[in-house]
Amino acid sequence: MDILHHGAVNGVTGSCHELLINEQTSVLIDCGLFQGEDSKEDLSIKFDIGHVTALIVTHCHIDHVGRIPYLLAAGFKGPIFTSQASASLLPLVIEDAIKVGVTRDPKIINACLKLLKRRTVPVDFKTWFDLPCNGQQKAKARFQRAGHILGSAYVEIDIKTHKQSTKPNSTHRVVFSGDLGAPYTPLLPSPKAPYKADTLVIESTYGDKNHQGRKQRTQTLKKVIERAVADNGVVLVPAFSIGRTQELLYELEQLIHSSGSHSKWRDIHVILDSPMAANFTEQYKKFKYLWDNEAKQKVAKGRHPLDFKNLTTVDSHKEHIAIINYLSTRQTPAIILAASGMCNGGRIVNYLERFLGDATADVLFVGYQGRGTLGRDIQQYGPRNGYVFINNTRVTINAKVHTISGYSAHADQNGLIKFVTGMRKKPSHIKIVHGDDDAKAALANKYKEILGENVKIEIGS
Known part of the structure; x- marks a missing residue:
């Protein structure tokens, strides 16, 4: 298992992370548009998608979903898993993204939206679903409420491992935070920490700041x-x-x-x-x-x-x-x-x-x-x-x-810390993404201070 990052590593836009489940299978978590200084990036899909069997969408902000038309154009044919509310929002966001950044040709827009509709698989929160895997590997995922925007989720992914050990079929849990919401915001409940994570990929937009109450x-x-x-x-x-x-x-x-x-x-x-x-x-x-x-x-x-x-x-x-x-x-x-x-x-x-x-x-x-x-x-x-x-x-x-x-719709430093400390079983590996350099470094230092040397803290690259 490995994780590659195709965006939102050196900044906060263009979120796209690839979880390599085995040599024949990987899944994408988000496929977002670059904005600001990051917008100089080439939007076409340059990485190999030959083994990408599914896309998981955490929420419908443009910096998390705006490159989906490019992914479809590159030949992606797998399912797009997302929450029920996000599935309802996604066509609106994608249509706007195409009109602003690609074309206003109604034939092209409608063709893309039809393809998007066929690929989209809405899933209820707290419900496990199987991820398509090549070979003998098995993996499943579920969405938990992230409190960021309507339909937003963090995703838990369980991968069955087949190592020769005392636990031949043990499970490795990877959690991708997506964007976590701030506590006590109106309309949506605050995110609750997952029970456990072995590997955690977490955002750090406000990793060096705390919000007003x-x-x-x-x-x-x-x-x-x-x-x-x-x-x-x-x-x-x-x-x-x-x-x-x-x-x-x-x-x-x-x-x-x-x-x-x-x-x-x-x-x-x-x-x-x-x-x-x-x-x-x-x-x-x-x-x-x-x-x-x-x-x-x-x-x-x-x-x-x-x-x-x-x-x-x-x-x-x-x-x-x-x-x-x-x-x-x-x-x-x-x-x-x-x-x-x-x-x-x-x-x-x-x-x-x-x-x-x-x-x-x-x-x-x-x-x-x-x-x-x-x-x-x-x-x-x-x-x-x-x-x-x-x-x-x-x-x-x-x-x-x-x-x-x-x-801000993002969790602050305290919220990002509580997301980890609230887990009953803490991660042994944390990858920090989706933040400016200062924010990522500050959050990494806080995690090291609280969790000690037994946890590998890594700034995504």
């Missing part, structure tokens, strides 16, 4: 927005279409609901300007049974945390332009949620181009900004009134820039 985070959001709209300006929130957007809608509904009938919050427009995010929000409503108890209780009381009075959803490009023009000519408080989360494309770029130079505007970052992205540049140069280039035009940053780390 839920109460502190909500209060920070409240203060930032109240200060931001005091001058009747706009608040721009770049947010990923799946996960972050729905959590923010949930939190904003709560702030409006609890503000009192005469509060200024009652007059704030919340604008969701992303057809993709709107589609994913409908999926969140469809899979309400996956919500946590807090969210379910609100629904039981007649609340609609993802569909409330102050919320306006913008669909067409014509409406999108009209909203920008409207907000440009009228001083009215508004919160705009638009993709992409790292500002490297999507409708948020048009808002930034128009409002970044406006001193009454605010930009609120609630998630990780990858190296080489427009979001990271605004985050870095905004506080010093620097500038960025948008569509080849230099834009001075007069807007105020804020970052609330607590809204």
Whole structure:
């Protein structure tokens, strides 16, 4: 058994890991798109897929699934295993990825989506399923809830070993974390540590940082927005279409609901300007049974945390332009949620181009900004009134820039540590991936400090 990495090793995008089960069989865990500095990578599948018998998808963020069309084009013919909710989201994400990065030819798009549908095998959480293996080897896998976005999972894979030993048919368990969710987030329950792992491949996006707590985070959001709209300006929130957007809608509904009938919050427009995010929000409503108890209780009381009075959803490009023009000519408080989360494309770029130079505007970052992205540049140069280039035009940053780390959909350092320490049987080998160098090194040092020298800690390469 061995593990090869075809992405998300020297950064946080392009997740693709290959588990070699034997000489004739391997399975892929995710097949994601590169973004930011990593986007210079060639997207075509350069590694040998002759022995790849299956793809396992942990969740539907583009940096975990965006290269699937390239995998299919390379001749992959195996099943694509994923959770029920992820199977419902996957065609939406892949269609968007093809339109943005490959082609808008409907024939090619429909052919790819039909092939994707034939290959996709939805699986319930906590349910073992057999992995196709060549030769005498046997392996099975199951999904456990990861709490990152709707349908997200970490995957446990059991491989039967046939070594000449006192236990001739012993099992080696490999756990791939995918992306783990942060604790105490709205809508989805926190991930629970697996019972055991022999080998663990774990993400490290925030391996060197800890987030604000839920109460502190909500209060920070409240203060930032109240200060931001005091001058009747706009608040721009770049947010990923799946996960972050729905959590923010949930939190904003709560702030409006609890503000009192005469509060200024009652007059704030919340604008969701992303057809993709709107589609994913409908999926969140469809899979309400996956919500946590807090969210379910609100629904039981007649609340609609993802569909409330102050919320306006913008669909067409014509409406999108009209909203920008409207907000440009009228001083009215508004919160705009638009993709992409790292500002490297999507409708948020048009808002930034128009409002970044406006001193009454605010930009609120609630998630990780990858190296080489427009979001990271605004985050870095905004506080010093620097500038960025948008569509080849230099834009001075007069807007105020804020970052609330607590809204990250990723587990922080404490969460990544608890995922391991919560196991009854600790791993003997940990491979750290999906993080910047500092984050991976910091997490590795923490694991060494807590687990001692008996555990092999390896930074993926």
